Structure formats: C-alpha cells, structure tokens
Amino acid sequence: MITNHDISMAMKVKLEDIFSELPKYPEFEKGIRRAPKRNLSLNQDEVELALKNALRYVPEKWHRELAPEFLDELLTKGRIYGYRFRPAGNIKAKGIENYKGVITEGKAIQVMIDNNLDFDIALYPYELVTYGETGSVCQNWMQYHLIKRYLEIMTDKQTLVMQSGHPAGLFQSPENAPRVIITNGLMIGMFDDLDNFNRAAALGVASYGQMTAGGWMYIGPQGIVHGTYSTVLNAGRDKLGIAEKDDLKGRLFVTSGLGGMSGAQGKAVEIAGGVGVIAEVDESRIETRFTQGWISEVTRTPEETFRKAKQYQAEGRAIAIGFHGNIVDLLEYAVEKDVHIDLLSDQTSCHNVYEGGYCPAGISFEERTRLLGSDKEKFVTLVNQTLVRHYNAIKKLTGKGVYFFDYGNSFMKAIYDAGVSEICKNGVNELDGFIWPSYVEDIMGPILFDYGYGPFRWVCLSGRDEDLDKTDAAAMACIDPDRRFQDRDNWIWIRDAKKNKLVVGSKARILYQDALGRLKIALKFNEMVRNGEIGPVMLGRDHHDTGGTDSPFRETSNIKDGSNIMAEMATQIFAGNAARGMSMIALHNGGGVGIGKSINGGFGMVLDGSSRVDEILKNAMPWDVMGGVGRRAWARNDHAIETTIAYNQTRENDHITLPYLTDEEYIKSLVKSEFTPGGK
Numbered sequence: 001m002i003t004n005h006d007i008s009m010a011m012k013v014k015l016e017d018i019f020s021e022l023p024k025y026p027e028f029e030k031g032i033r034r035a036p037k038r039n040l041s042l043n044q045d046e047v048e049l050a051l052k053n054a055l056r057y058v059p060e061k062w063h064r065e066l067a068p069e070f071l072d073e074l075l076t077k078g079r080i081y082g083y084r085f086r087p088a089g090n091i092k093a094k095g096i097e098n099y100k101g102v103i104t105e106g107k108a109i110q111v112m113i114d115n116n117l118d119f120d121i122a123l124y125p126y127e128l129v130t131y132g133e134t135g136s137v138c139q140n141w142m143q144y145h146l147i148k149r150y151l152e153i154m155t156d157k158q159t160l161v162m163q164s165g166h167p168a169g170l171f172q173s174p175e176n177a178p179r180v181i182i183t184n185g186l187m188i189g190m191f192d193d194l195d196n197f198n199r200a201a202a203l204g205v206a207s208y209g210q211m212t213a214g215g216w217m218y219i220g221p222q223g224i225v226h227g228t229y230s231t232v233l234n235a236g237r238d239k240l241g242i243a244e245k246d247d248l249k250g251r252l253f254v255t256s257g258l259g260g261m262s263g264a265q266g267k268a269v270e271i272a273g274g275v276g277v278i279a280e281v282d283e284s285r286i287e288t289r290f291t292q293g294w295i296s297e298v299t300r301t302p303e304e305t306f307r308k309a310k311q312y313q314a315e316g317r318a319i320a321i322g323f324h325g326n327i328v329d330l331l332e333y334a335v336e337k338d339v340h341i342d343l344l345s346d347q348t349s350c351h352n353v354y355e356g357g358y359c360p361a362g363i364s365f366e367e368r369t370r371l372l373g374s375d376k377e378k379f380v381t382l383v384n385q386t387l388v389r390h391y392n393a394i395k396k397l398t399g400k401g402v403y404f405f406d407y408g409n410s411f412m413k414a415i416y417d418a419g420v421s422e423i424c425k426n427g428v429n430e431l432d433g434f435i436w437p438s439y440v441e442d443i444m445g446p447i448l449f450d451y452g453y454g455p456f457r458w459v460c461l462s463g464r465d466e467d468l469d470k471t472d473a474a475a476m477a478c479i480d481p482d483r484r485f486q487d488r489d490n491w492i493w494i495r496d497a498k499k500n501k502l503v504v505g506s507k508a509r510i511l512y513q514d515a516l517g518r519l520k521i522a523l524k525f526n527e528m529v530r531n532g533e534i535g536p537v538m539l540g541r542d543h544h545d546t547g548g549t550d551s552p553f554r555e556t557s558n559i560k561d562g563s564n565i566m567a568e569m570a571t572q573i574f575a576g577n578a579a580r581g582m583s584m585i586a587l588h589n590g591g592g593v594g595i596g597k598s599i600n601g602g603f604g605m606v607l608d609g610s611s612r613v614d615e616i617l618k619n620a621m622p623w624d625v626m627g628g629v630g631r632r633a634w635a636r637n638d639h640a641i642e643t644t645i646a647y648n649q650t651r652e653n654d655h656i657t658l659p660y661l662t663d664e665e666y667i668k669s670l671v672k673s674e675f676t677p678g679g680k
Contacts, residue, residue: 004060013149013170015085015142016059022066026086028126033284035124036356037373038078038134039198046203047074053204054080057142080204081127085141091117091125093506095463096536099152105179105583106151108461108538108606112216113137113147115459115506120292121220123259130218131259132592133349133357135210138165139201154179165207165214176581176616180604182216184209185589187596197595208590211543215586215602219457220504221263221294223542226493226512227455228268231407231439233489234447235343236274239403244485248274249316251342252309254334255407256327258285258295262347262409266295266320271493271500274342275312276320277305279327281359281368286322293501295322302333328361328386331393344397344404345439346390350414351594353383358414360386384418391415391423398436405439408544408554410593412436430553438557445558450632450639452514452625453486454545458525460507461606462535468507470534471525472497475511478520486512510542515625515647522607522617530609537607538583543600547573547628549591551598561635567599569631573624574601580620622647622654630656 008014028034042050054070055063070080093115101107115121116130116137123129128137128144138144147167150160159173162182184207185197200206212218232253236242240251253269256262256279266289269276278295280286289295296319299305305323312319323330327346334341349357359368360382371379398404406412412434415423425432433441440449448454460467472494481491494511502509513521528534541548549555550571552564574587584604591600603624607613626647632640636659644656 008059013146013153014059015057015145018145018149019085022062023084025069025084026088029089029119031284032119032126033124033282035077035127035129036369037076038202039355039376040074040078040202041195041199042074042202046199047071050074050080050203054082054140054142057082057140057146074202077127079127079202080140082140082142083126085145086126090119093118093463096461101152102154103156103179104536104608105156105606106154108536109180109216109584109604110148110151111461111506112459112538112604113144115220115508116213116216116218118505120288121218121505130210130213132208132210132213133259133352133355134208135213136165136207137213137216138162139204139207140165143167151180164205166205176612178578178582178585180584181578182209182214182584182586183588184214184586185595186587186599187589192589192596194595197590208595209586209588211549211588211591211600212540212602214588215543215604216584217457217538217540217542217586217602217604219459219506219508219510221267222502222504222508223264223455223457223510224544225264225268225271225502226510227444227542227544228264229271229493230448230489230512231405231443232269232274232343233272234443235403235405235439236272238443238447240342248272248342249318250313251275252277252313252340253343253345254279254330254341255345255347256280256330257347257349257409258282258289258322259349263289263294265347266322267293267500267502270296270318270320271496273318275309275318277309277323277330278320279323279325279330281324281326281365283324283365286324289322292504295320298322298324300324302330305330306334306337306339326359326361326386328390328393331397332389335393335396338400340400341397341402344394344402345407346411347407347409348411349409351410351590351592351597353387353410353414353417354380358383358387361389362386387415387418388420391420394436404436405442406434406436406553407439408551408592410553410597413553413593413597433553433557438554440554441557445632446637446639448486448512449546449555449558450629450637451484451486451643452546452629453490453512454514454548454625454628455510455542456513456518456521457508457510457540457542459538459540460534461538463507464535465507467534467537468503468509469498470528471537472509474524474528475509475521478524479513479517487517514643515622515629518625519617519621522605522621523614526607526609526613526617529607536609539605539607540603541624543570543586543588543591543602545602545628546625547631548602548624549598549600551591551593551600553597554591554593555598555600558637559632559635563631563635569628570599570601573627576623576627577601577603577620580623581616582620622651626654626656634659636661 099107161168258280633644
C-alpha cells in the first residue's frame with residue numbers, strides 16, 4: 001500500500017522543503033480590501049472533498065491542525081485560501097536580480113507574479129485576486145509557494161504546466177518550447193456555466209484567470225488606460241464629430257467603476273482632454289485612485305458632481321471626478337435635471353453581478369458585503385431591481401441623444417438576465433445581440449482591431465526607471481506618426497507616458513501597435529538588451545486584442561459572419577504561440593464577460609538579448625496579431641481586408657486566405673424571392 005511517506009519521497013518540490021515547520025497564522029493589515037464571501041452551495045460530501053483537495057498540498061503531519069482551519073475558511077469565505085501560508089506584509093515586484101532561478105525566464109515570471117499581488121495593484125491581495133472581482137493569480141497560497149519553487153529550479157529544457165492555479169509539474173521540453181503553459185477555468189461544454197464553475201472553484205479545482213491576472217501579465221490599471229483612452233477619444237471622433245487632430249476638450253464622459261480594470265477610466269479621459277465622472281460605491285477604491293493621481297477630485301452628491309463637471313467643461317479643463325455613490329442615482333439625477341452627457345458607459349464587474357461585482361442602489365457598499373454573506377436571495381433581488389432602474393435611466397438619456405456604449409463588462413447581458421428582454425435586438429433573446437453597441441463592435445473593432453492595433457506591453461525586469469525611459473524613447477523612434485492617425489495617437493501616447501505618471505507597480509508600459517510595429521519594437525528592445533543598454537524585458541499583451549479573445553459580446557462583436565460564437569481563433573493563437581516558442585502562454589475561460597461567454601489567450605515573452613529570441617519574435621509576433629486580423633478579414637471587415645492584402649504583398653513566407661465579396665442586393669433579392677409566397 002502506498003503511504004504518504006512514499007509520496008513525499010517521490011517529490012522534489014513540496015511544501016515541507018519550503019517550510020521547516022508550519023508557519024504561524026498571519027496578521028492581516030488593516031485597510032487592505034478583502035474579498036466578500038464567495039458562492040458556496042456544496043453538500044456535506046462535497047465539503048469533505050474540498051477539504052481533501054486542499055490538504056493534498058500539505059504533508060500529513062499538518063493535516064489535523066490545518067483541516068479545521070481550512071474548513072472555517074471554506075464556510076466563512078466560500079473558498080480555501082490557505083492564509084497560513086501567505087508571506088507576511090506586502091508582496092512587491094523586485095528587480096529580476098533579486099530572484100532565485102537557474103534561467104532568466106524563471107526569474108522573470110516570478111517578477112510578474114509578485115507584481116500581480118502588490119497591495120497597490122491587487123483588488124483583494126489576501127485572496128490572490130488581482131482585478132475583476134474574481135481574477136486570480138492562483139487559488140491558494142500553497143500553490144503560490146510551489147509555483148515559485150518550480151520557477152526557481154526550472155531549466156531551459158523544462159516546461160511548467162499550470163491548470164487553474166495548480167502547478168501540475170515540470171516536464172522535459174526543447175529549449176524553444178514555452179517555459180510555462182497556463183490554462184484557467186476551461187470547462188466541458190455541458191458544464192460550462194457559472195453554477196458549475198462556482199462549484200468547481202469551491203472544490204478547489206477551477207480558477208478564474210480573468211484576462212491577465214491568471215496569466216501573470218497584469219501591469220496595474222495602466223494596462224487598460226491606453227485602450228480606454230483610444231475608446232473614448234475615437235468615440236468622440238466617430239459619434240460627436242470631433243476632428244482626428246482634436247481631443248475631448250469640453251466634453252463629458254460618465255461611467256462607473258474604479259477597481260482594477262475600471263480604475264483606468266479617470267486617467268484615460270484626462271489624457272484624452274475631457275471631463276470624466278466615474279461613480280464608485282467602494283470608498284477605498286476611490287481613495288486608491290485619488291492617492292495614485294488617477295482621479296483629481298472626489299464628490300459626494302449628484303448635484304455637486306454635475307455642477308463641478310459643467311464648470312470644468314466651460315473652462316476646457318481635463319479632469320477626472322470620482323463620485324462616491326451609485327451610478328444609478330447619478331443617472332436618474334441627470335434625467336430629472338436634464339443634464340447633458342456626451343459619452344456614457346459602465347465598467348462595473350457585471351460578469352460577476354451576483355457575487356459582488358455590482359452594488360444595488362439604496363444600500364452602502366458595506367451593507368452589500370454583509371448581504372452577500374447573510375442574505376444572498378435578498379441581494380440578488382436588489383441587484384435585479386437596480387439593473388432595471390439603470391436600464392431605464394440609460395434609455396431615457398439615449399432618447400435625448402446621449403451616446404451609450406457597452407464596455408464589454410457583460411452589463412447588457414446582466415440586464416437581460418434581470419428580466420429586461422427589450423434590451424435584446426430581437427426583443428426576445430440575446431442571440432442577435434443588444435440594442436446598444438459594444439465598444440468593440442462600434443469603436444475598437446473597426447478603428448483598431450481590424451488594422452491589428454492592440455495592447456502591446458512590456459515590463460523592464462530590472463525595476464530601473466532609466467530602463468523604462470530608454471524603452472519609451474526607442475518605441476517612439478519606431479513609430480511613424482504620419483502614417484495613420486492611429487500611429488499619431490500612439491506616438492503622442494508614448495511621448496507623454498512619463499509625464500502622465502502611468503506606472504503603478506513594476507516599471508511597465510503599454511502601447512497600442514499593429515503586427516509589424518510590435519515586431520519592430522520587440523526586436524529593438526532585444527538588441528538593446530544584447531548591447532547592455534537595458535536589463536531583460538518581458539513582452540506581452542492584454543488578451544483583449546485583435547486575435548487574443550473569442551467573445552461574441554465583446555472582442556468578436558464586430559465579426560458578422562456567424563463565427564462570433566466560435567472559440568477557434570483564441571485557441572489557435574494560444575497553440576501557435578506555443579509552437580513558435582513564446583516564453584509563457586495562457587488560455588482562459590470567462591475573461592471580462594463571465595464564464596461560458598469567452599475564451600481568451602495571451603503570452604509573455606522574455607527578451608534576454610539572444611539571437612534565439614530574435615528568431616522567436618520574427619515567427620511569433622506577426623502570427624499573434626495577424627491570426628486575428630485574418631479572421632476579421634475572412635468575416636469581410638473592410639479595414640481588415642485592406643490590412644491583410646498589404647500583409648500578403650509584403651510577407652514572403654506568410655499567406656492569409658481572403659474572401660471574395662458578393663453583390664449584397666442580388667443575394668437579398670434572390671433569397672427574398674424564395675421566402676416570398678408566389679415570389680418565383
């Protein structure tokens with residue numbers, strides 16, 4: 001019979017080698033946000049299973065002490081986090097030279113993990129949640145330590161396999177294979193829904209990766225600022241008639257959410273030159289963004305908020321105002337007082353609307369947290385009532401000419417789920433989409449994604465400011481601002497990046513670029529590492545990109561050939577990046593819109609200055625982008641077809657299939673004749 005001693009002796013990486021004795025229970029620092037109790041609907045047998053699943057990470061000698069502790073965590077928090085094993089104090093990304101490791105990639109990835117858990121960055125750092133209410137680095141602190149140890153001993157002939165936060169182990173692989181392969185929350189189709197995910201998460205077998213939290217590539221709210229800046233700026237150009245060379249001066253953007261992703265909204269609208277009002281119910285999040293300089297003023301009443309906004313609009317001043325209150329109260333006031341709003345959206349975590357991502361009107365944030373743990377049925381009822389009020393307020397405002405766009409946070413789907421079927425285009429169900437456009441469908445898709453522009457990013461692993469300054473200058477030199485207005489926007493963005501104080505956490509930068517623009521910058525950075533001008537660099541992108549995500553309500557909402565419900569693009573990009581040797585690849589279920597509503601993938605690529613990395617970049621970077629542009633071209637998107645034609649004409653070893661176009665009127669008349677009685 002196999003014993004725990006036999007099992008222990010067969011493992012080279014285990015907690016008892018990391019901890020000589022069971023650590024003392026940690027003290028939790030005051031003022032650090034904590035996750036609310038998660039959904040827990042396990043029966044007695046399943047609770048036993050959850051305990052056994054958590055205890056398999058720790059040696060038998062600690063089971064009797066930890067089992068009651070883990071049970072208490074499960075019953076009071078809805079998950080087992082293993083708080084006992086959390087390192088004391090704040091976890092911050094250090095310079096790469098401060099990490100143990102055999103290879104640069106192993107140390108680099110540790111930098112990224114720690115950055116995701118920084119008190120200044122993570123939404124709920126004690127629960128390993130980086131952003132988006134549930135987006136997690138991994139499930140528990142036992143996993144965290146094992147992952148770190150694996151990365152310390154990894155060689156360039158091994159790959160670490162990660163399955164929903166669980167480090168399955170190191171496996172032999174070629175030097176050009178990925179060093180880490182990550183999957184999160186991938187579920188069999190018939191079980192791919194929120195109820196089954198919550199059950200699996202409570203059992204400790206599923207983790208929500210969000211977009212870049214579980215892929216370890218989050219760089220703080222800066223990561224979404226550029227996309228938000230591009231969205232609101234181009235919304236103004238497209239919907240308000242603002243010239244391409246102008247900004248949002250004198251215009252008002254109203255939205256909600258100041259958390260991990262939504263926290264970027266204030267900074268973005270300031271950079272775009274407008275006045276932003278961002279409603280937030282959690283005062284701690286307002287304080288965080290105010291301290292960081294991501295909002296400039298805090299208001300407490302709708303009257304005060306709109307009075308100040310009107311003043312700043314008249315002055316032509318760019319400013320972000322954080323309104324401490326519920327967005328529904330703010331919008332109902334705007335309806336009642338006939339306040340003019342230019343651009344309107346929402347970025348609360350509606351992909352997780354019944355787990356705390358959306359706060360009902362009429363109650364405080366603290367009461368919301370209490371109800372989540374004590375009276376879930378009442379909480380759900382209040383959420384649904386508020387969603388209906390929210391919908392009605394927006395409907396009245398759009399009736400007055402306000403441009404509202406869904407910010408890809410599952411907001412309109414949440415309204416539909418609350419019982420408002422009229423939000424659907426067909427008035428019945430969500431199959432044909434909703435009455436208001438997704439920001440990707442209307443703005444980001446045709447203006448950026450169809451050309452290949454997306455959230456390229458990098459982290460200077462040395463942690464040195466001077467390295468970031470040098471990469472900013474090099475990236476700027478690689479951009480021709482006269483080629484397209486998108487390039488001019490990006491050139492201005494990187495020119496002003498340091499002045500705009502975008503860094504929170506690691507020395508990182510984001511810059512929207514197209515396929516060959518990303519490759520040019522990446523090769524330049526690797527050359528700089530090779531010449532000793534800068535230390536190693538981690539390249540990556542948000543999964544929210546031209547080819548990174550299949551999501552019919554967001555990233556692929558401007559794909560109209562019926563393939564928007566397919567998940568093959570993101571999967572192919574993931575597999576293709578593995579085949580081409582990216583350092584780290586990730587594939588997640590859910591993303592920013594919720595379980596079962598998207599499949600998304602990303603990568604991390606460590607630049608060590610080697611010629612090996614140059615070759616990987618040349619193969620992988622264009623593929624990572626053009627796989628998505630090609631799919632958009634095949635869906636007959638005009639700008640994607642233009643971009644793909646140019647790509648086919650200049651690339652010797654690549655060739656992307658293009659669609660023949662049809663006579664729309666002829667096809668309509670032909671089909672109509674078949675469906676019209678007596679038509680033939």
